[in-house]
Amino acid sequence: MSDQLIIYGVPFSQPVRAVLWLMLYKQKPFELAMVNPGSSSEGGSRHPDFLAKFPTGTIPSIEDKETGFVLSESHAIMCYLCNKFDWDDLYPKNHEQRAKVDSYLHLHHRNVREASIGLVAPKVRKDLNFPEDFLRMSQASVDKAFKAIEDGWLSKSRFLVGDELTIADMSAYVEIGQLQSKFTNVYDFEAFPNIRRWLEDMSQVTYHDEIHTSLFELGDISIEAPAMEKIINANKKGFLVIQQQLTSMEE
Numbered sequence: 691m692s693d694q695l696i697i698y699g700v701p702f703s704q705p706v707r708a709v710l711w712l713m714l715y716k717q718k719p720f721e722l723a724m725v726n727p728g729s730s731s732e733g734g735s736r737h738p739d740f741l742a743k744f745p746t747g748t749i750p751s752i753e754d755k756e757t758g759f760v761l762s763e764s765h766a767i768m769c770y771l772c773n774k775f776d777w778d779d780l781y782p783k784n785h786e787q788r789a790k791v792d793s794y795l796h797l798h799h800r801n802v803r804e805a806s807i808g809l810v811a812p813k814v815r816k817d818l819n820f821p822e823d824f825l826r827m828s829q830a831s832v833d834k835a836f837k838a839i840e841d842g843w844l845s846k847s848r849f850l851v852g853d854e855l856t857i858a859d860m861s862a863y864v865e866i867g868q869l870q871s872k873f874t875n876v877y878d879f880e881a882f883p884n885i886r887r888w889l890e891d892m893s894q895v896t897y898h899d900e901i902h903t904s905l906f907e908l909g910d911i912s913i914e915a916p917a918m919e920k921i922i923n924a925n926k927k928g929f930l931v932i933q934q935q936l937t938s939m940e941e
């Protein structure tokens with residue numbers, strides 16, 4: 691499998707960024723097909739054609755053009771790719787280490803992932819009027835998860851699982867990293883020195899900047915909600931930069 695793999699999604703989506711980062715990091719060619727999350731129009735993740743292949747209607751989803759194999763859920767996709775291509779550096783074969791990576795990937799969903807729901811979405815989509823209680827609960831989950839990462843996961847090692855990068859870091863970073871002042875600027879990391887050190891290390895990982903183009907383009911959203919046009923353009927720019935990387939991989 692090379693560019694016979696289609697990745698459906700947009701670079702503005704956190705879990706899509708994690709999958710794209712893994713593929714670029716491993717210099718594995720693929721085709722990126724833009725799919726609008728939540729839209730039931732043509733080209734949207736809730737359009738009947740997309741739902742027929744991917745019943746959860748979410749991005750990222752992947753398809754192997756040759757075998758017809760399809761899969762949704764970023765963590766399942768990342769583990770599948772690591773298993774298929776023996777990327778044991780990022781998803782260690784050692785049972786205990788792999789279990790720790792899996793442990794983070796499971797934790798992520800109703801904890802760290804709440805950052806997008808409780809901190810980013812309400813700034814980007816002010817029109818959705820999220821209930822105050824809901825936002826408070828999401829933000830409390832994020833604070834609790836960040837404390838566990840600060841005092842536990844990152845207190846004794848450079849990365850989340852040991853001193854080497856794994857897919858747990860990529861998945862965590864696309865969610866936590868987006869909150870930094872250089873991107874959306876919606877979280878104060880002052881109380882978390884280990885997380886700050888890790889954020890800095892993660893920013894040095896190959897393709898960090900390319901993968902985060904759409905966020906650099908979007909800029910600070912802490913005060914003013916970005917216009918829809920700005921979000922669309924940020925996505926387009928992110929897509930373009932990834933295409934450029936794929937082209938240079940072929941050369």
Ligand SMILES: N[C@@H](CCC(=O)N[C@@H](CS)C(=O)NCC(=O)O)C(=O)O
Pocket residue numbers: 703704705727728729735736747748749750762763764765
């Ligand atoms: N647990 C999923 C979450 C995927 C997800 O929430 N994707 C969003 C975009 S960031 C989406 O597709 N939303 C559209 C919808 O739910 O209708 C994963 O890790 O892949």
